[in-house]
Amino acid sequence: MAEKTKSSMSGDLFDLLKQDHQRIMNLFTEIIEKEEQSKDDLFSQIQQGLDLHMKGEESYLYPVLEGKEDANEMTLEAFEEHHVSKTVLDELSSMSSSDEHWMPKVKVLKELISHHVEEEENELFPLAQDILPEEQVMKIGKSIKGVMKSS
Numbered sequence: 001m002a003e004k005t006k007s008s009m010s011g012d013l014f015d016l017l018k019q020d021h022q023r024i025m026n027l028f029t030e031i032i033e034k035e036e037q038s039k040d041d042l043f044s045q046i047q048q049g050l051d052l053h054m055k056g057e058e059s060y061l062y063p064v065l066e067g068k069e070d071a072n073e074m075t076l077e078a079f080e081e082h083h084v085s086k087t088v089l090d091e092l093s094s095m096s097s098s099d100e101h102w103m104p105k106v107k108v109l110k111e112l113i114s115h116h117v118e119e120e121e122n123e124l125f126p127l128a129q130d131i132l133p134e135e136q137v138m139k140i141g142k143s144i145k146g147v148m149k150s151s
């Protein structure tokens with residue numbers, strides 16, 4: 001019973017992040033399949049989506065997890081994956097989408113993000129749900145929601 005209450009109350013934060021993952025992965029699928037003309041608009045949606053998502057996690061969730069012995073290593077790796085993703089995002093935004101290297105780079109970014117999302121959803125989030133008190137998870141959820149709404 002306690003277990004059930006905990007997962008339903010803290011589900012908010014992790015559901016929010018998972019829904020955002022899904023939304024961003026769908027944008028990647030779209031940008032790879034779509035015709036030339038909509039690519040720039042889709043890319044700015046991906047860029048803004050990732051920017052706010054990473055900002056939210058890095059400001060409110062990762063610092064808490066970094067301080068927990070069980071989650072420290074996994075969190076440092078997650079920070080690093082964000083860092084690499086931002087580097088690729090920066091490169092993409094300074095290039096023309098008609099550059100022949102642009103779409104291959106978008107595809108590599110999609111693979112990076114997809115790997116990162118899998119690790120969060122299968123390892124980091126379940127661990128966080130286990131070790132963080134539910135009130136703290138709810139507070140983090142509210143803060144991250146605030147960051148995402150600033151778009």
Ligand SMILES: [Fe+2]
Binds near residue numbers: 053057
């Ligand atoms: Fe995430």
Ligand SMILES: [Fe+2]
Binds near residue numbers: 054057078082116120
């Ligand atoms: Fe992340």
